[in-house]
Amino acid sequence: MSPPQETSIVIAGAGPTGLALANCLAGQGVNFVLVDKLAAPQTTSRAAAIHARTLEVLEPLGVTDALVGAGFPIQTVVLQDRDKTLMRVGFDQIPSRYQYILALPQNETEAILTQRLTALGGTVERDREVVAVVQDGSGATVTVQDAAGSPAMLRARYVVGADGYHSIVRQAAGIGFAAGTYAETFILADVHMDWTLPPGDMRLFLAPEGLALVVPFGGGRFRIVATVPEAPATPTRADVQSILDQRGPRASRVSVTDVLWSSRFRIHHGVARHYRASRIFLAGDAAHVHSPAGGQGMNIGLQDAVALGERLAEVIAERQPDAYLDGYEQQRRPVAERVVAMTDQMTRMGTLTGAVGQQVRNIGLTVAGHLPFVRRRIATRMAELSRP
Secondary structure: OOOOEEEEEEEEOOOHHHHHHHHHHHHOOOOEEEEEOOOOOOOOOOOOEEOHHHHHHOHHHOOHHHHHHHOEEEOEEEEEEOOEEEEEEEOOOOOOOOOOEEEOOHHHHHHHHHHHHHHOOOOOEEOEEEEEEEEOOOOEEEEEEEOOOOEEEEEEEEEEEOOOOOOHHHHHHOOOOOOEEEEEEEEEEEEEEEEOOOOOEEEEEEEOOEEEEEEEEEOOEEEEEEEEOOOOOOOOHHHHHHHHHHHOOOOOOEEEEEEEEEEEEEEEEEEOOOOEEOOEEEOHHHOEEOOOOOOOHHHHHHHHHHHHHHHHHHHHOOOOOHHHHHHHHHHHHHHHHHHHHHHHHHHHHHOOOOHHHHHHHHHHHHHHHOOHHHHHHHHHHHOOOOOO
């Protein structure tokens, strides 16, 4: 086997988190190797929302304008019981220049991050999966393997696991991750449909059968997320239509014309015990997972990436000591804990069973929806502007 390739940072995983971290490092002249086990970028995605704080955090990377140009701004979230509005949350008063939720499929976000990385001279080494990480006093040796099973060695000062919930890097570091799982399965589908309600609002329908979230992308395209006891592996147009017939508006016509892609998934929720183990760091889903309620997941991963990238650049340039990197966990882990707790509350509220409990919930939302300070607080929290 040839001698290890030397670099400052090895990043495992070229999803949004890994790509954002690579952009941050490339922009500051830090050398790195970014590897991903997929031979090509995914053309479908789960995440679809970018919040105000994330757009602000990404500005130094030079991608925010491109994201805004490609996305669809959602200025209002409406909670409904069929045709009855329970609460309207607007973003026109949040303390940001981005007074909306930006709807943009994850694969398009990744494409923009990749284009920017290429412009900075960086690359993604695909079809290469991290299979082992061994640390020592001066760095870490990373074994990567291609699709044919051929191994290669990388040598780095630090390794970042941005390789998802089943992170090999986290396992190599021996970092614990105790996660719970919701009983419900989730249907996820991108569809075209005839929709006569205002097309610029995100709508969450709370029904006895479960919740249904409708996210507009513009141009008659929508993202549908819904809970079901046991979802089919690949939900069909008929499956999505049935959910909207049962849970969506009665007075307005809803007709799903075609499904662009669909999937099912179960949701885990939890936070890694630590974000650092000597030379190894975790970011994104490798560090935290939670319900899609509120569309927070990709956002805190992107914010993780920028926070970690800035600290790594300072240490690599010898402007800060290694101990400066300890602040990453201190800064970002409390954020994940708050998001997991918030999305868990939202999910349990949305999936509440029993007629009495649902009625109490709906009355409570209606009352709260008449209080401007409550609506502002919810909008600010969803935009991720209420914490450091």
